[in-house]
Amino acid sequence: MAPGRGVARGALAFALPSRLIFLSSLLTAALICLWGCGPKKNLTSAQVRGISRELVAAAHASGGSVETGMRPEASLNAAGKAAAPSVDEIFITIPLTQSGQPNRALQAEVERNLARIAARRGLKRVDREEAPGIERFDYFFGKARTHSIHVISPLAGESAARSAPGQPRLAIVIDDFGYERAQADALFRLPYPLTISVLPHLQHSADIAEEAHRRGYEVLLHLPMASSGGEKDEAVELRPGMDAATVQSEVAAMLETVPDAVGVNNHQGSSGTSDPALMADLMPVLRERTLFFLDSRTTPATVAEAAARSAGVPTAARTVFLDDEQTPEAVRRQLDLAVRDAREKGSAIAIGHPHAVTLEVLSSILPQFAHEGVALVFVSDLVN
Secondary structure (H helix, E strand, O other): OOHHHHHHHHHHHHHHHHHHHHHHHHHHHHHHHHHHOOOOOOHHHHHHHHHHHHHHHHHOOOOOOOEEEEOOOOOOOOOOEEEOOOOOOEEEEEOOOOOOOOOOOHHHHHHHHHHHHHHHHEEEEEEEEOOOOOEEEEEEEOEEEEEEEEEEEEOHHOOOOOOOOOOOEEEEEEEEEOOHHHHHHOOOOOOOOOOOEEEOOOHHHHHHHHHHHHHHHHEEEEEOOOOOOOOOOOOOOOOOOOOHHHHHHHHHHHHHHOOOOOOOEEEEEEEHHHHHHHHHHHHHHHHOOOOOEEEEEEEEEEEEHHHHHHHHHOEOOOOOOOOOOOOOHHHHHHHHHHHHHHHHOEEEEEEEEOOOHHHHHHHHHHHHHHHHOOEEEEEEEEHH
């Protein structure tokens, strides 16, 4: 019996340390999990930008003539002021096929390459709302959004602006973009050479302007100016009495928020465009940046077009407003008037807004233009 008891005691002596080791291992694993499995620290701006460069390189490595753009996302704080950006926006343009159609194969390859980088860097993809020709999704690191991706196909080749010699030409401008992305997405359903005018310093000014340009629309800065008709003043606008240096700095700051603008038209501005001194200070700023000026003609007293010509800035003036009265019948009448002016004078410029009724009328009528002998063109085709 004694030997047996000795063996039992020895086995017990051996088991106790083993259990302690096992419990110690569990405790160590738990501590590691608490340290490593807890909330992830947010990436720094430098780390986000480093990953952005990898994503851009991966898009280019997919082949084809992929175009990319990258910048910090515009953001506003609770007071509506510009806030420090924490997210990078990446815009990727997928070129059309030789037949002028969206290149689905190349787009799929781009997205596979992006997914590979995202997986390696621990990013999770979350899809967002799409628009015609635009796929959007975000990347998150933990709970923090780090990247906003826009994959864009240009308008089909047959939608490019072109006209035959002597053919009546009509340019249609849609104003007031920047407040809501949904308004731009509704316009992106119209695959025609339209000019869109984007207000500066708004939450979606920059991304709408970038997407519109990459889709193939023409982009203008919708330049806020003081009015004299009781309209609400914008937070930032040009006003009579500003000195030339202030005009220059304000316009430069506005253009920073509306990338790819090729020209400017006034938002409101009956007081601004009728002030000779203000217009004389504005036009050299536009000339230095090779921008044209479209006079929206919000007042008969405007001197903007004359000031532009005097300063050597290409210019033109609005012929018709489409939607002062927001009914389908009224918009159709105004569009008919613009077409009539184009036929009588050789060209015309109509200005509307992204109201649902305006876009619905354009959607139904623009397909008829090709059969009616009227060429739809960009405003830049009509300035001189």
